[in-house]
Amino acid sequence: MKITDLRCAVIGRHPIVRIVTDEGLYGLGEVEFTKTYLKPWVLHFREALIGEDPTDVESVMLKIRQRGSFKPYGAAVSAIEHALWDIAGKAAGVPAYKLLGGKVRDKVRVYNGSIRRKRTGDRPEDYAADVKWMMEQPQNFFMVKQGISFHSNMKDTFEDFHYGVTQKKAGYHGAMDQGMISERGFNHMLDCVIAMKEVLGDKVSLALDCGPGWMLPDAIKFARAVEKYNLMWLEDMLTGDYVPWVNPQAYRELTTSTSTPIHTGEQIYLRHNFKELIETQAVRVIGPDPADVGGIAELKWVAEHAYMHSILMAPHGTANGLLGLGALINVCATLPANFIAFEYPSASDPWWEDLIIGLPPQIVKDSMVDLLEAPGLGLDIDAEGARKYLRDEDADFFE
Numbered sequence: 001m002k003i004t005d006l007r008c009a010v011i012g013r014h015p016i017v018r019i020v021t022d023e024g025l026y027g028l029g030e031v032e033f034t035k036t037y038l039k040p041w042v043l044h045f046r047e048a049l050i051g052e053d054p055t056d057v058e059s060v061m062l063k064i065r066q067r068g069s070f071k072p073y074g075a076a077v078s079a080i081e082h083a084l085w086d087i088a089g090k091a092a093g094v095p096a097y098k099l100l101g102g103k104v105r106d107k108v109r110v111y112n113g114s115i116r117r118k119r120t121g122d123r124p125e126d127y128a129a130d131v132k133w134m135m136e137q138p139q140n141f142f143m144v145k146q147g148i149s150f151h152s153n154m155k156d157t158f159e160d161f162h163y164g165v166t167q168k169k170a171g172y173h174g175a176m177d178q179g180m181i182s183e184r185g186f187n188h189m190l191d192c193v194i195a196m197k198e199v200l201g202d203k204v205s206l207a208l209d210c211g212p213g214w215m216l217p218d219a220i221k222f223a224r225a226v227e228k229y230n231l232m233w234l235e236d237m238l239t240g241d242y243v244p245w246v247n248p249q250a251y252r253e254l255t256t257s258t259s260t261p262i263h264t265g266e267q268i269y270l271r272h273n274f275k276e277l278i279e280t281q282a283v284r285v286i287g288p289d290p291a292d293v294g295g296i297a298e299l300k301w302v303a304e305h306a307y308m309h310s311i312l313m314a315p316h317g318t319a320n321g322l323l324g325l326g327a328l329i330n331v332c333a334t335l336p337a338n339f340i341a342f343e344y345p346s347a348s349d350p351w352w353e354d355l356i357i358g359l360p361p362q363i364v365k366d367s368m369v370d371l372l373e374a375p376g377l378g379l380d381i382d383a384e385g386a387r388k389y390l391r392d393e394d395a396d397f398f399e
Contacts, residue, residue, distance in 0.1 A: 001025070001091060003049050003060075006080070008042040009394035011386055012349045014321050015039045018397060019083040021054060027086030028381065029079035030323035032072075032291055033348040034173045041076040049080070054087040057297065065270070070244035071292045072174075074269035081295025082327045082377065089376035096330040096377050100300055103333040107368040111143040111207070113318040113343035122154045124188075124195035131196045135204050139364035143205035143232055143341065146196065148189055150177050150213030151236065161185035164213075174242030178213040186218065190225055197229045207232040207263070212240045216250050223258035232340075233263035233285045233314070240264045246273060252282040261285050266316035270294050271301045278302075278309050285340070289316035291324050296331035307336040320345040322356045325363075326377040333371050341367070351389075355382045 005020040013033035020026050031038055045064050052060045061081055068077035089096040097103050112134055120126045127146065134144045148154060155161050155177050164179015181189075193208070200206055208231060214222075219237040226234075238254065239247050246268060255262045263285035268274055269292065277283060286306055290299045303313045313335060317328050328342045344364060347353050358379040363369060372378025383398035390397055 001053055001055060001087075003052050003054050006043065006046040006049050007394075007397050008039045009390055009397040010036050010039055011381075011389045012352065014348065015042060015079070016323070016381070016397075017042055017079040017083045019049070019054060019080070019087060021087060025087050025090050027054065027083035027090070027376065028323055028379070029082035029086070029327070030291070030321045031075045031079045032319040032324075033321060034319050035072050035075055038072065038076050041073065042079065045076065045080060054084050055091050057081070057084045057088055060084055061295070061297075065294060068269055068294060070269045070273070071242055071267035071289075074292045074294055078291045078293065078295045078298075081297065082290070082323075085296060085327075085330075086376035093375050095371065095373055095375060096296070097333040097371065100297065100331060100334045103371060104336070105333055107370055108329055108332045109142065109341040109367055110344035110364060110369055111145060111314075111341045111367070112137070112139065112141040113145045113316075114346040115139065115344070122152065122157045122192075124191045127192045128195040128199045131204070131206070132199050135200065138362070139344075140366045141204065141344075141364070142367040143207060144200075145207040145209055145235070145343070147209045148192060149181070150211040151209045151241075154185075154188070155213075158185055158188055161188075176213055176241070176243065178215075180215050181218045186222065189222065193226055193229055193231075202230075205232045207235060209235045210237045212236045212238055212243050214238055216254060219254050220257045223254065223260040223262065227259050231260055233261040235263040235287065236266070237262070238264075239267075241267055243267055246277055248276045248280055248282040251277065252280050255281070255283055261312070263287055263314065266292065268293060271298060271305065274302050274305065278306050278311055281309065281311070283311065285312040285314055287314050287316045287343075289320070290327050290331055291317070291320045296327050299331050300334060303335045303338065307338040311338065312340055313338045314340040315342040317343045317345045319348070322347055322352055322359065323377070323379055323381075326358075326372055326379040329369055329372055330377055344369075355385050356380070357382055
């Protein structure tokens, strides 16, 4: 089997990768909806892939893996890798998880990072009402994640929240504010945590997406202050999201200062850039994103290395879309016992649920998702239904 074409179309807000072969099989991969601009970056790999055997996934990846980078530029490589596994599974007639070593669980646990409504504000009572609404959703999530501090509007709506420079209309997703947090801002965050925990109790766990942007002293103080609330983790306090470095030494000082679990990793590309973070016990939880880390095999390698160092695994994935959901389900079915749950990616637009073939009517039941048993990543796009969302330049995407 040979690759005859690599195509990419932005459908809605997602760049969708389609790898075509000379035997009629094709594979699909999806880039986060926050990265519509990556279509040319995907297509510049076309000449390198044509003529390769897509079922030799690692051989193909060796040609392109070094051309990616920290979020967002690892996304193009990652989506291509997903499409290769999709083809490999279809060629073998088995779900992709069978080719990754096989399943160790029949259902995969997920947490709520994407099913949201617009919060009424950034006061403690607004946060409390928001998590109450989340608790009442039919998915019955075991855990919700909330953005606070630099990963929320709080940094703008709460007067004198911090002493650093505040960006105005930065113009792109992932712009980072940073600086020492004021005492008033610090106490406001604590009040919001208390209000949420009063609603959630111990029925639904709470994680906080915190940044990045914190200075280390503030991070230590806050992690200690919330210890009694038994949070699942504090995420991306120092670096993370679109920050193209890791700073394991600072993370290790934060981690060893508190019993509150510290989490990071969604922006990191390749296992090599997790090495020091894991081997120095710099965090308690890592959260690579299969759509940014280099693909699903890359995520599995990271998870196994973390397992050997007693570090937990909770993959990121909130913006990955429904094809991205297929990739997450397949890889997380194979992960070792350090796996907690992955961040559930819902459809970025309501019509996506009508276009995706292979999903059950209710995807999440009691915070669990069934494995997809169709070959490859288990999902497909209704080509006829999707054509109305294609630009003229992509008219041949499904041909």
